[in-house]
Amino acid sequence: MSEKAYERVKLARDNQRPTGVDYIRNIFRSFIELHGDRRYGDDTAIVGGIGRLNDIPVTVIAIEKGHTAKERSARNFGAPHPEGYRKALRLMKQAEKFGRPIICFIDTSGAYCGVGAEERGQGQAIAENLLEMSTLCVPIISLLVGEGGSGGALALAVADRVWMMQNSVYSVISPEGCASILWKDSELAEKAAASLKLTAEDAKTLGVVERILSEKDMGTKAFYERIRAMLCEELEELSKDPELVGKRYDRFRRIGTKVEA
């Protein structure tokens, strides 16, 4: 059983999987990338901009890992700095102003751990996204397409709907990190992976995600068309909902309330 969960972690990290930019290219028409957080810089680990989902204008934000060694290095291995989260928030606020739905693609081992990231307030940047996303009055759909690493993933996943690719994972800590802290042995990552309940099925059982997307034809035209159709259908429903923001609150409010009295 434990091997299975860790196998999923390996699949989720596979550099042959479609990345954020692949999803953007294949799902949206005429994507226009918009750079920068207007405060410090432009984070290459997060790609954001506007595009069309069929004919609906949308704001799209994706954490991008890259495929090749060169791409991955240029994207900082999909580990965003605070300016990445601030760029994302800037574009989300812009989406709210113009009434555009927001679609996020998430694939990160976590927010970057580094001196500069701390100096520029990594914790504050994530916190602000959580705070602000909770009341944005346009629909938000977030898709976990690879790794969903902790707060760095959640900072783009305070959404009305959260979907996971079948072999993506979503976790509060990496299995290696968990094993190293709890059992002082990163070799126990398989046991940690199983214990953390980080697979798509686990996340759905825990009520953290709504839908698991099949990967059987991943990367093909039909695959992207299917996701496009699902997004259109879901957005149509969400866009009509006058209680959108209240329901988003409730969506997170009910998680972890079943505590023993």
Added chain:
Amino acid sequence: MPLLNFLKPKNELETGGRSQAPVQQDAGEPEKKCPNCHKDIPISKLWADDLVCACGYHFRMKARHRIHLITDKDSFCEMYSELRSGNPLDFPGYMEKLETVQVSSGENEAVVCGTAEIGGQKCCIFVMDSYFMMGSMGSVVGERITSLFEYAAENRLPVVGFTVSGGARMQEGLLSLMQMAKTSAAVKRHSDAGLLYVAVLTDPTTGGVTASFAMEADIILAEPGATVGFAGARVIEQTTKKTLPKGFQTSEFVQEHGFIDRIVKRSDQKKLITDLLKIHNGG
């Protein structure tokens, strides 16, 4: 700034702060060594000085001790203490760990919440406890803090919160992670109602708590020399293979970088918080 020179005792995080546990009075006058100035302080003196060394080093403090220090006498009324952790993921060893920590800490979870008066000003207050699994945030911590902000919004009360946390509680996996979003949404509702939230960051405030309600207050205060940051210093060192700058991730460091409003000594906290509550309550 001498405070920048504080050396963190390395074993504190590993021992869950237990090395700092209030020492029981026994025969003779036991002493405690200050990790900053290395002087031995008689326990009675340390307690009389609210666990602050003459050199300025602030020792960690248990939640109830802090409530006693900050709130007006007999004004604290505890809420949500009936909520207890289960083991939602059947995580190996978690139940046993909880049971042990409940005995050793004397608390049933890592945060104590309630209503109180501070300098005659009515407010909601939460105080986290480092002696309970290093103040890690699981479902109960998230639920108590969320409920407190909702109560405060309904009753139009300000919130004063003392944070101390190693971050999310691994043993509750995704449920723990989601508490960051849940508490943040409650803070936002309270804020949108025009109400004040003052946070006081104490040693250490890190991880998922820094990346949620610790950094979301209208006014963010911190105790001198506290560790305040997102990623753990050792993880950063391992990731970047670089030596960390002096005073990295201290209150002084985050103030210098613009992320907190003020550093406040423990002895000045009650007066300042009272003043802030009064100013936001019509003067």
